[in-house]
Amino acid sequence: MHFDDRLATVLRHRATGERAAKTQFRQLLDLLGERPQAGDPALKAAAYLRLIALAEVISVPDRAAIVGENGWRFRNPELVRWFGEAHHSIAGAALYRAQLTDAEWAELIPRLPIRARGFLRHRRDLPAGALRVLDRLGVADRALPMPSASPAAPSEADPEAEAVATPPVAPGEPEPLVLRPAMLRDDPEPVSEDAKAAPSPPDTEPEPEPTQLSPTAPPPAPKPTPSASRTPTPASTAQPDGIRALVERIESFRKARVPASQPAEAPTLPMAELEQAAPRRTLDNFAFGTNAEGRIDWADPPVAPMVVGIDLAHKREKATPEEDFATAFLNRQPLRALPIRLRGAEAIEGDWIVDAAPRFTRGEGRFYGYVGRFRRAIAEVDTRAQRGADRLRQLLHELRTPVNAMQGYAEVIQQQVFGPTPHEYRALAASIAGDSARILAGFDELDRLARLETGALDLEAGESDLCAIVRAQIGQLQTVLGPRVARFESRIADRPAPLPLAPNEAEMLGWRILATLAGATGAGETIGLELAPDGDQIVLRAQLPTKLAGAEDVFASDVRSGGSTLSSGIFGAGFSLRLARAEARAAGGDLVREEERLVLSLPLLTASGSLPSPADAPDRAAG
Numbered sequence: 001m002h003f004d005d006r007l008a009t010v011l012r013h014r015a016t017g018e019r020a021a022k023t024q025f026r027q028l029l030d031l032l033g034e035r036p037q038a039g040d041p042a043l044k045a046a047a048y049l050r051l052i053a054l055a056e057v058i059s060v061p062d063r064a065a066i067v068g069e070n071g072w073r074f075r076n077p078e079l080v081r082w083f084g085e086a087h088h089s090i091a092g093a094a095l096y097r098a099q100l101t102d103a104e105w106a107e108l109i110p111r112l113p114i115r116a117r118g119f120l121r122h123r124r125d126l127p128a129g130a131l132r133v134l135d136r137l138g139v140a141d142r143a144l145p146m147p148s149a150s151p152a153a154p155s156e157a158d159p160e161a162e163a164v165a166t167p168p169v170a171p172g173e174p175e176p177l178v179l180r181p182a183m184l185r186d187d188p189e190p191v192s193e194d195a196k197a198a199p200s201p202p203d204t205e206p207e208p209e210p211t212q213l214s215p216t217a218p219p220p221a222p223k224p225t226p227s228a229s230r231t232p233t234p235a236s237t238a239q240p241d242g243i244r245a246l247v248e249r250i251e252s253f254r255k256a257r258v259p260a261s262q263p264a265e266a267p268t269l270p271m272a273e274l275e276q277a278a279p280r281r282t283l284d285n286f287a288f289g290t291n292a293e294g295r296i297d298w299a300d301p302p303v304a305p306m307v308v309g310i311d312l313a314h315k316r317e318k319a320t321p322e323e324d325f326a327t328a329f330l331n332r333q334p335l336r337a338l339p340i341r342l343r344g345a346e347a348i349e350g351d352w353i354v355d356a357a358p359r360f361t362r363g364e365g366r367f368y369g370y371v372g373r374f375r376r377a378i379a380e381v382d383t384r385a386q387r388g389a390d391r392l393r394q395l396l397h398e399l400r401t402p403v404n405a406m407q408g409y410a411e412v413i414q415q416q417v418f419g420p421t422p423h424e425y426r427a428l429a430a431s432i433a434g435d436s437a438r439i440l441a442g443f444d445e446l447d448r449l450a451r452l453e454t455g456a457l458d459l460e461a462g463e464s465d466l467c468a469i470v471r472a473q474i475g476q477l478q479t480v481l482g483p484r485v486a487r488f489e490s491r492i493a494d495r496p497a498p499l500p501l502a503p504n505e506a507e508m509l510g511w512r513i514l515a516t517l518a519g520a521t522g523a524g525e526t527i528g529l530e531l532a533p534d535g536d537q538i539v540l541r542a543q544l545p546t547k548l549a550g551a552e553d554v555f556a557s558d559v560r561s562g563g564s565t566l567s568s569g570i571f572g573a574g575f576s577l578r579l580a581r582a583e584a585r586a587a588g589g590d591l592v593r594e595e596e597r598l599v600l601s602l603p604l605l606t607a608s609g610s611l612p613s614p615a616d617a618p619d620r621a622a623g
Contacts, residue, residue: 007044014605032076074100091119105130287300297369339377352375389454464498465499498605559573
């Protein structure tokens with residue numbers, strides 16, 4: 001027997017960042033979007049609660065974009081109905097992607113909000129049963145607006161017009177009875193909300209105008225027959241027929257589109273639309289050229305007045321993306337996907353990507369500028385830190401290849417794969433293999449720091465006890481500090497301190513800090529350490545050793561821990577603490593220096609009455 005525990009597996013993990021939240025949101029959509037199957041109802045309810053919690057982290061446009069992505073299987077009517085009650089952009093994306101059967105649509109559509117039903121009118125692939133349900137509910141989205149009150153009909157908000165429409169009453173005569181349209185309708189059944197939202201068809205009978213009946217007045221004349229005279233009378237012209245009602249609605253719609261500055265009753269003058277502001281066209285790309293000084297001297301004709309004269313090779317005082325152009329310009333290098341920011345007219349303001357090549361004269365080979373193209377950046381221009389991190393990772397990728405080769409050949413010699421080797425060569429090969437392993441470990445740390453500081457890496461989620469981890473690591477370090485008569489004087493809380501981190505992530509973070517402090521500890525020195533919960537956080541306060549306390553910035557790369565045999569990395573104590581700070585910030589906490597102490601704060605795992613997984617449920621355990 002097989003159990004589908006994919007949903008339980010997804011719910012066990014906690015999304016600590018926005019990137020992890022989007023990933024879990026997609027996973028839940030993929031699992032819940034399948035057809036309804038037998039399963040634990042409590043687990044499905046927990047999945048919908050998790051979607052609500054993720055909505056607080058992910059913005060509405062991002063959720064609408066995720067829901068509208070191709071590849072989702074929206075075959076679950078419950079999920080479609082749940083999204084139908086969400087924001088209109090999310091509801092529209094979900095209803096556009098939903099793929100249900102005819103019977104499921106017929107059952108779901110009456111349960112959707114009225115606004116959500118209108119989104120379905122944009123689809124052309126709905127089954128016939130769904131279209132019949134929409135027609136029966138009167139769902140439409142192309143109706144003209146209702147006409148304004150007719151000048152001939154008195155409005156309740158205009159007492160003067162009503163006074164004119166009502167004839168004066170002579171003294172001693174009874175007051176005439178005024179019948180409103182609602183009094184003349186014969187509609188015994190209440191009107192539903194769906195019927196109110198539906199527009200009235202043009203071929204229905206119009207509502208009669210308010211009619212005044214006096215007790216002494218004769219009864220109204222019967223309607224004329226087709227053979228009767230068609231000469232209009234004041235009484236007949238006061239009541240618009242169905243065609244006139246439609247004409248009034250079309251006229252109201254036309255007047256609504258007339259600019260406010262133009263009188264409603266005035267005819268449109270020739271070329272009057274030239275006074276209106278022309279819609280701004282979006283500029284996506286344009287070609288350009290520069291002179292030998294780096295100043296734009298040519299561009300596409302529509303853009304030339306806005307960009308000609310811009311100096312691209314000018315060195316700025318502050319670090320900006322334009323400095324990359326200036327550096328390439330001085331070296332006469334081609335440009336590939338270079339981010340740059342233009343300032344000026346509204347049409348060119350913003351972030352751009354530049355591809356350009358240098359130009360040289362054929363005869364003399366003299367440089368006389370660049371020629372290329374600007375294209376609008378889809379996303380914002382990356383910061384210098386982001387671009388620097390990408391370059392560092394590319395450099396590390398290039399350096400790993402020769403180091404891996406050296407390590408492999410050294411291990412071949414040390415293990416005598418190709419035959420007997422003298423012991424001195426084997427010892428030298430073993431030393432080379434060990435150094436190569438340390439270099440590769442340093443490369444991994446550099447890559448990890450670059451990805452953490454730019455937000456490209458999220459720590460693995462899970463659950464771990466920081467108090468137990470620190471207690472065990474201090475016990476291991478005491479054996480190394482003992483011969484130097486140095487030690488940790490620790491006070492650790494007795495109760496558990498659960499973190500939303502995987503055990504390996506928490507152990508790596510704790511060891512990086514404690515090993516760095518232990519490596520910088522001098523002979524006979526005692527390091528005070530305190531670990532205790534503080535509100536919704538767990539705080540580790542450790543006294544800095546003398547070698548680190550004298551440094552102006554303990555996170556600087558030039559801070560070293562001395563010649564101790566205990567080390568947390570090949571780049572020194574400052575780099576190790578900086579990496580630990582990046583890991584702490586990625587976990588939602590921080591690592592700072594407070595005078596003579598190093599303070600690590602991490603958020604605790606919030607206690608929640610989560611539902612048991614199917615494997616831990618009592619009924620499953622009993623089976």
